[in-house]
Amino acid sequence: MLALSVIQLVYVLALAPLIAGIISTIEERIESKRGPSIFQPYYDLLKLFRKENVIPAKSSPIFRIGPYVTFSLYMLLTLVLPIITAFPLQFGPVVDFIGGGLTFGAAATFKKLMALDSRSNYAHLGTSRSASIGALSEPITVLIFIMLGVISKTNNPYIINNVLQTSMTWYLSLVHWFVAAAFFMVLLVETGKLPIESHSTAELGAIDQSMEIEYSGSDLAFFKWGGYAKQFLLMSVFLNVYTVPFWVPMKMNFDSVFIYMGIQLLKLVGLAIVFAFFEESVSKFRLLKNFDYIAVAFSMAFLSFLVFSISG
């Protein structure tokens, strides 16, 4: 079990930048550009690790330790979420879905503290935007978790995967698909794809880029690597728990886990293509239009309750 936990950790940390690179490359190709190599995020991380750190004179130790704390929290999440197995690994029982959500929330909160501590106006701008979007998207996530709890009678993501893998009734139910649609919309928000252009450095839309603006060197590398890991984890949860729970090994077997690692990568590449097409084909909203998008995501999550109630 411990060995598999370590394998899962290495798998996520090693492949997270690759998925980010694939998304960027596909986006560039859609725009008829050659684009960077899919390994560009690795080159960026290597370059950043070689550079020195510059720390704002007035920042506190929070600024310095922040990237490492958030990175550690994402590593912890890697150990407890169903990424390459549908049976709990060594640390699986540590948290349930709510606990996982809280850990994601803790990482997001720490990122905001770090950004505030940098004393940069741009970082504060990003923090403010991130907080307002997070405050609206978090209740949706809670609704989604509650509905998944209704489906599986538990809050454990592994059991939810097992239920959806084995019960076609639940898998095909409208309740499940409304929840999946709501989570997809939240996933786009959480990974900075929609509703606004958050991966731009332009002042009008920047969120994460503003928050990390004062970081450099290895601090920035850990900040970015944590971001890639977060995206990888959320995409994996979306695939393994919500939409394509199949083929994830439900019993301890090294061979099937290793085979599944390849399948999981293919699933992620498929989702990366979907992401890239979404980003390129759906026009971005202005900041003030965020609420409309979030309201629709909320409607999806809430309608799943109505479906459940009507279908009995």
Next chain:
Amino acid sequence: MNDFFMLIGFSEILLVIFMQWEVYVAKIIKTFSISSYAVSVFLLYLSFVQHSYLVLILAILTAVIRGFFIPNFILKRLARDPWRERESKPIMGTASSIIISLVIAIFAYVLYEATMLNFIGVLSGAIPIALVFQGAFLVISRRNAFIQLVGYMVMENAAFLFTGYLFPDLPFSVEAGTVLDLIGVVMISGIIMRMRENSPKKSDDIDELRG
């Protein structure tokens, strides 16, 4: 059967929520067209289940008139380029209207459960009731006459869904009459709206710059 009805019904509810989200008139009309096709697919399925050629005719009429003819007719009535026509100043904010539309759906469910469920006996009958209220809300939450007309037609679609599933014995002439009535309503509304569009009004060029 009930599962299919729920699938179509909730798709309709989602489409109405999408209409609340949208500001471009042409997109709203196209969404209504999709929603009409969904109703006709349901009627088609119903005709196979009930082995009724009358329901089959109704499904075809729904697709042709509500799905194709009426949306295209309205699109041609739009004064300017259809893709540009939009409502820049809705009566209430988009996000609030989406949430209110959702609350209306829940209210309709509670109302249906408390009043009509006893004699109809099918819980999913709440879906068309919710659609009727949501359509009415679309009418009152918008200023644009074309969108208001679409809201009215959403209510008609809901009535169709309701009678098609819960009262299959309703005479064909009544239901087909409803479909055909709509043509007259849309044509007269089209003429009135064209007259309204052509009447002098103050410039709203600055509104066009809003997001």
